[in-house]
Amino acid sequence: MSRRWFQQRERGSPLLLQLILWIALHVGRPFARMLLYPISLYFFLAAAEQRNASRLYLQRVLERKPHAGQVLRHIHCFAATILDRVYLLSGHHRDYRIEINNVRALLDLADNHQHCLLLGAHIGSFEVLRALAIEERPFRLKILMYPEHNKTLTNLLISVNPEIAETVIPLGQVDTVIQVHESLANGEVVGMLGDRAASRDKTVDCELLGGTARFPVGPAVLAASLRVPVILFLGLYRGNKHYEIHFERLPDADFRDRGSRSEQIQQWMQHYAERLEVKVRDLPYNWFNFYDFWEES
Amino acid sequence: MPKLSPQQLEVANLIVDVLNLEDVDANDIDPDAPLFRDGLGLDSIDALELSLALKQRYGIEVRSKNEENSRIFGSLAGLTDYIWRTRLDDKH
Numbered sequence: 001m002s003r004r005w006f007q008q009r010e011r012g013s014p015l016l017l018q019l020i021l022w023i024a025l026h027v028g029r030p031f032a033r034m035l036l037y038p039i040s041l042y043f044f045l046a047a048a049e050q051r052n053a054s055r056l057y058l059q060r061v062l063e064r065k066p067h068a069g070q071v072l073r074h075i076h077c078f079a080a081t082i083l084d085r086v087y088l089l090s091g092h093h094r095d096y097r098i099e100i101n102n103v104r105a106l107l108d109l110a111d112n113h114q115h116c117l118l119l120g121a122h123i124g125s126f127e128v129l130r131a132l133a134i135e136e137r138p139f140r141l142k143i144l145m146y147p148e149h150n151k152t153l154t155n156l157l158i159s160v161n162p163e164i165a166e167t168v169i170p171l172g173q174v175d176t177v178i179q180v181h182e183s184l185a186n187g188e189v190v191g192m193l194g195d196r197a198a199s200r201d202k203t204v205d206c207e208l209l210g211g212t213a214r215f216p217v218g219p220a221v222l223a224a225s226l227r228v229p230v231i232l233f234l235g236l237y238r239g240n241k242h243y244e245i246h247f248e249r250l251p252d253a254d255f256r257d258r259g260s261r262s263e264q265i266q267q268w269m270q271h272y273a274e275r276l277e278v279k280v281r282d283l284p285y286n287w288f289n290f291y292d293f294w295e296e297s
Numbered sequence: 298m299p300k301l302s303p304q305q306l307e308v309a310n311l312i313v314d315v316l317n318l319e320d321v322d323a324n325d326i327d328p329d330a331p332l333f334r335d336g337l338g339l340d341s342i343d344a345l346e347l348s349l350a351l352k353q354r355y356g357i358e359v360r361s362k363n364e365e366n367s368r369i370f371g372s373l374a375g376l377t378d379y380i381w382r383t384r385l386d387d388k389h
Contacts, residue, residue: 172341174366175362178345221342
């Protein structure tokens with residue numbers, strides 16, 4: 001079996017990430033943006049696994065063999081959003097143009113004092129929403145994640161904004177879902193990303209970009225057991241200082257009929273996968289799963 | 298396998314009922330075996346269902362980040378101890 005993201009080393013050395021952070025905070029965004037070109041080139045040359053993953057993905061989404069420039073552009077787009085996280089989380093979010101698309105999906109629920117889960121993906125930058133939630137406080141946002149993954153980056157972001165440490169609900173603990181339940185009861189919104197399956201997760205096969213990939217059942221099962229609506233959210237990067245936060249209500253996750261439960265869960269996750277496909281077809285370089293997503297090798 | 302105490306059997310029945318463990322006989326649960334992952338293979342969602350049932354049945358709230366949670370959800374014996382200890386405390 002191919003190496004999944006969970007076994008994959010963190011992208012980039014801690015030193016490199018620290019360097020990006022230092023540059024970001026000391027020399028300002030324009031110069032830091034210039035440095036992204038050599039940094040992306042370094043990644044392109046040094047990280048064969050990620051480069052390959054990018055190629056396989058781009059071939060699917062563009063429906064033709066990508067050239068090196070497109071792979072570089074893909075890596076650069078990812079690096080740019082990493083750099084932006086530093087600014088977004090250090091109080092500079094107002095320097096960005098952040099469009100919010102279909103916020104009604106969220107407000108309609110809030111008007112009725114209804115709890116909800118936000119379901120995102122490793123597409124674009126969910127830090128945009130996190131930054132807005134921390135800085136502008138329209139609502140309190142908690143994020144479900146495995147604490148051990150991407151530790152270097154997480155610690156760096158915490159050093160930029162210590163508040164984000166408080167916004168994480170760690171996955172994989174006995175009381176994880178009890179924490180989610182308490183959070184919702186306190187009026188907080190809980191977000192998670194549903195496109196990556198960790199090795200310990202139960203999964204279903206879904207079609208995405210003409211291939212079959214494994215998706216975790218966790219988001220569907222969690223929403224069904226908490227009996228709360230789910231809203232798809234994506235912080236799409238449109239280039240330079242422009243982000244678009246997209247919200248969209250997903251079908252209610254209600255799988256009470258035991259006989260057809262596994263099919264219904266598959267269909268629910270398939271619908272989510274289809275919505276992701278629509279978005280990456282529009283903005284192909286926003287896909288940030290740099291590993292063998294379809295397990296092709 | 299050690300025989301269950303009446304209290305342990307009561308809690309074992311609750312677990313089987315609440316979580317619809319159709320293939321499990323409450324009497325067969327090893328009181329000292331882990332309930333989650335290895336033993337009964339319950340997961341974090343089951344932990345929530347169980348905590349809601351404890352509240353309904355015994356009026357006991359299991360909060361997150363309680364240092365005792367790993368023991369409370371660790372085994373049938375641990376869970377039963379916790380329930381009866383908490384009920385005694387409430388009566389005093």
